[in-house]
Amino acid sequence: MTATLLTPEQVRERFLTKFGSGIRDSRISERREGKKKNPHYTIWFDLDRELLRPAIETLIGIRFPHLSVIGANDLGDSIRLVYIFSVQYGEVKSEYMVTIAITLPKSDLTVPTISDLIPGAVFGEREKQEFLGIKVLGIPDNRRLFLPEDFPDGVYPWRKDDTGIPPAMVKDLWASKRPVDRPVPVVEIKEECEMGAGPDKESGQTKKEGS
């Protein structure tokens, strides 16, 4: 474990020098909160699929990262997987996030597994398999994670195209047994709260929009 602390810029430089053209995009975003406005940083990388494992190995070389979660976007004709890591935990105010995003075309939805490098990734990979329909090559455990066994095959809840959830599967719970001929009840005007701690108000649109 190295004792030197790297700044986000140095980490970004290391990746750029090592992978060069394979990196399609990289940026650092910063956020400051509280009275003293301490910054915290996030480094975002967009890579090719083949560079996923070498990139993670580089990250492990800097310091063993903590894989938080694998997020996913459905961009129409491709799916973008976002691997979110955090490095340098344990150093006061010096942890930052490193995000490695790879894009998979929908014609070829395969991605190599990283569970031999980071055993804790198995959960995330199983979840992506069932929610997006991608195939993780070399995964040690191929079963469904969250969805029930009788969930229809070929339906992937997070996709925005035709393999998403069809409206027939969505059940409107509020409408069950609701009488259709009753008028809407009158909403009373509430009194002002004496403590003065804040206005007593409804939060804008609370009814569901047309789905």
Add this chain to the structure above:
Amino acid sequence: MVPVGDDNNPRAGGGLRMKLNSAFNRSLWVYHFNSGSCNGCEIEIVATITPRYDPERFGIKLVGSPRHADVMLVTGPVVHKMKDRLLRVYSQMPDPKLVMCIGACGISGGVFYDSYNLDGPVDEVIPVDVYVPGCPPRPEAIVHGVVTALAKLERLQGVKA
């Protein structure tokens, strides 16, 4: 804060003592079934057992098996995987039995009104006797719900006897 056990205040468990004496010989065993809730109602149910509200002095206790129970508390919108189990557990309870539905999720779906994995409010799966609304309902509300349930059972027993 409402003092608990005040006999004139039905919300706080007063009156519970009298009802329990007649219907159940002073004891009521409650089984709790979680059909996929967020745990908020669970916490309030367990908080009802604690010394502040203390229903154990009335003989109400939580049991671990539906075969020993008189009342079943159901929380949560019924997740698809749990629907089957809910039906099985309901059939394992011996008569006379009561079902109480705790929390807004079980009554109408609550915030989860348009999900693909939920099988409807609880009364589409099993018949429900008492509804306790709230998200989550306060322990006092749950106690009031139990009192109402007992009153209902009194009525039913009266008809049968």
Add this chain to the structure above:
Amino acid sequence: MASDGKKAPYTLQIGPIHPSLKEPVMFTFEMDGEQVRSVDFAPGQTHRGIEWMGMRRNPVQIVHLTDRICGICGIVHTLAFSLAVEQIAEIQVPERADYIRVILHEFERIQSHLLWAGVAAHELGFDSLLHLTWRVREQAMDVIENLTGNRVNYGIVQVGGVRRDIVPEQYKIIEDCLSTYEGLLTKLLNLFLDDTTIAMRCRDTGVLTRKEAIELCTVGPTSRASGVNMDLRQDYPYAAYGDLDVRAVLPEPHMGETHGDVYDRIVVRLFEVGQSCQIIRQCLSEMPSGPYTAEEKPAKILAICKKATGEAIGRVEAPRGECLHYVRMDGKESPTSWKVKASSYSNLMSWIPMLKDEQIADIPIIVASIDPCLSCTDRVAIVRNGEKSILTKEDLTRLSVEKTRRLQR
């Protein structure tokens, strides 16, 4: 029953358990007599499709949905989501709102740890400790109700700030609660840590080594008890933590060495209660004045969010670990992608090395020691030579209690 000395290996199935944050787990143990050889588990019993529902609503509505992802962690999901959306929409949260968020965050941590302490005591057979800690917890619930209006599901964080202010009349109530807790802390520490039976049951049970904790990506008190120095409030300060100088609570300074077992997890959580009291006090004394939200009218917040594009990560330190929300918005009303990672999601994998070679009677306390949001086992099915017999949670807890009595003799 399970303890009649059968030597042939058999399979033990436990579940579906009381739901953890998102997913209750169905276990299958490979047993050899009384010892567990290997563990397998399958979650999914509380999958309500929250992320999918969220992608059809706008951020102002999602804030109310996130409150109900988990009931014990009242504020963490809402806070993480708001942090992410505020980063995308570039809303600057006023400082007073940051401090109010921290105060409620720490109160939630106090009540969650006290809840867990009671549940752990119940799993060991000490029902009187369960009732004691939950009665003590009620005072924190009263304060939370006074500040937010509800005991669970606070509904106080909105994108851009908080929905209610803390007025000076409420400071006294908070101060009373804090002094009571600080006085009680020594008593609680004595009850839990100096008790010989708890030490016998928990020392060297359910051990998770430091290497395993890092590799399996565990978070929160589970990893801190194994010696991993990881606390978001110290490393990646959000809200007002950057001003407050918080340090991770590790078992070593208090106990002398790190074992990584259930006892260390109790130590970490109880000392965190004391730390939270100090943090709240510091916040109250340093509370800045000013507005408590960046934008009061929800319709205007919605208008700002509709124009926002980008992706961001909101992370907070929940009582159970790191809670992370990844949000991506593309200028439409609903987020394009939303991923929720509850802290128990990362911690569940740690059950596998922890439960290896442990006894059946230790299963409840080990499973509860990573705090999977209420204790777990619901039904137990034992398959032996093809016959099935169903045990219930009562029986499993009874086995655990019997072991305590045996040790006490």
